[in-house]
Amino acid sequence: MSEDKSLNFLEEIIESDIAAGVNNGRVHTRFPPEPNGYLHIGHASSICLNFGLAKKYNGLCNLRFDDTNPSTEETEYVESIKADVKWLGFEWANELYASDYFEQLYLFAVQLIDKGLAYIDDSTPDEMAAQKGDIGKPGVESFYRNRGIEENKQLFADMRAGKYPDGAKVLRAKIDMEHPNLLLRDPIIYRIKHAHHHRTGDQWCIYPMYDFAHGQSDSIEQITHSICTLEFIHHRPLYDWFIEQLNIFPSHQYEFARRSVSYMITSKRKLLQLVNENHVSGWDDPRMPTISGMRRRGYPAAAVRQFCDMIGVAKRENLVDIGVLEFCVREQLNKTAHRVMAVLNPVKIILTNYEAGRTENLVADNNTEDESSGTRSISFSRELYIERDDFMEEPPKKFFRLAPRLSVRLKHAYIITCNEVIKDADGNITELHCNYNPDSKSGNDTSGIHVKGVIHWVNAADAVPAQVRMYNRLFTVDDPANAEGDFKEHIAPNSMEINNAALVEKSLLNATSGEQFQFMRKGYFCVDRESSSVQLIFNQTVGLKDTFAKEMKK
């Protein structure tokens, strides 16, 4: 079970529980999103953790929607969350909803009232805030704190029956108004909300608070290890208190530090702003740190899983370099993506010694990393396009590409030499006239010439125009959530650049939405869902590592 790899602190807890026979060695986790937004990279790591732990220890993991606040939750989100979890490659043991437990939760509350541990409070929110005290300053007890049990029960029943408007009364646990942990100063456990719930409709007008729903839901589901982020650590005493007072199955809560990723934000509120204020095109904009955004961007699910696994889990604050995620994306795609040729910024070349009207079909491997990927045929003729960047009139030293009198190999084809540079009246290069060496055909080279550079190209006769959407970081600073000023001040002005001039090889005409490719020497790209046979559209997933560009900067 435990391999050579060292355990993280959660695995240690679980293994020691198993060794001690806690719950007969049973492991049951849960992933509990509130259906009020789309899942993002942070959720992905929680999903990988909860489902991963369950899988590793032959346990189960539930998908539970924490839908106790009817005013923010919608079915649309439920559906997207399910799709995202599935896409990530996980299967839940049970699909459950906190709202399934509303009746049971109500009974739990009555039980607490019966024990004299909960009371109805008529105070206004302001009064309650004032009673609460402050950090380092004890609170004072509410005027209503010592209502009789029978009165409380009647009032609570009346609340449920809809006799009071929103905010008129709340049910509070009776704990300790002087407790140093503010959450234990008689927390509200039920509030009145005459709102339509996405699942229970208008059946209820009182709803339990998080603290009175989460732990009990865990307990009802016999969750053994309830894993959440560090900000809930102060809730744990409350979590335990309710379980103890109610005398129900003792689930236990464990906290880990949420993983932040540089150049990404994971606040739902901020993400919502990006969408609503049209800084991005939607929740699945390829620049979004949402799971749906990463999917559309072309990040493989396996890469996201690898990333979550790689960054580990601990209890200290962190800011993981987004480069790690990109490394995982490249590593996955390197193994699977077919190599094709696409010229993003074309300049025409004419092979002056190649017969006009002649066309050859050349053989190209789809992916040399994967022998089973096979080959395809690409056409070659007198007029071609190459990348404008691959030609320099006055090349620096160690420029292994095309320049006057210099030679390069055209990938899968011939070695060419540039003889003449044609320019327009403004001095812009319009054409390059080159010679090809007929003896240098790829795979059949008898020329004896050795060139250092190999560049990609497309055949002018059948290249297909395409739109390529290039993406840069959405933010100009690595930690936009904590940077000075409003996070929106740090939105990068050029996070998306649309290129309508690209030419791709003909085989891409058959590419289907979501399909991933490596544009040789350029990066990984995928077919966008808006792409059609009329207009091919590609998203840049991630660039290739570019040591040459780095060298040139020096």
Place this chain on the structure above:
RNA sequence: AGUCCGAUGGUGUAAUGGUAACACUACAGAUUUUGAUUCUGUCAUUCUAGGUUCGAACCCUGGUCGGACUACCA
């Protein structure tokens, strides 16, 4: 101010009382019909001051620094 977390290279994690490991990044080199991939090498006296011990990243005490908590949100 009170309570609770945390502190190991540029980054993220490991080492659980026996002399700092792995990965990413960076840098250097080899291979290469992708300046990609692959391969090799280089890069830390563990926040601090004491203490316990033959021996401390690890245990104890004090300090410093960072974070969380005062929603009828989750």
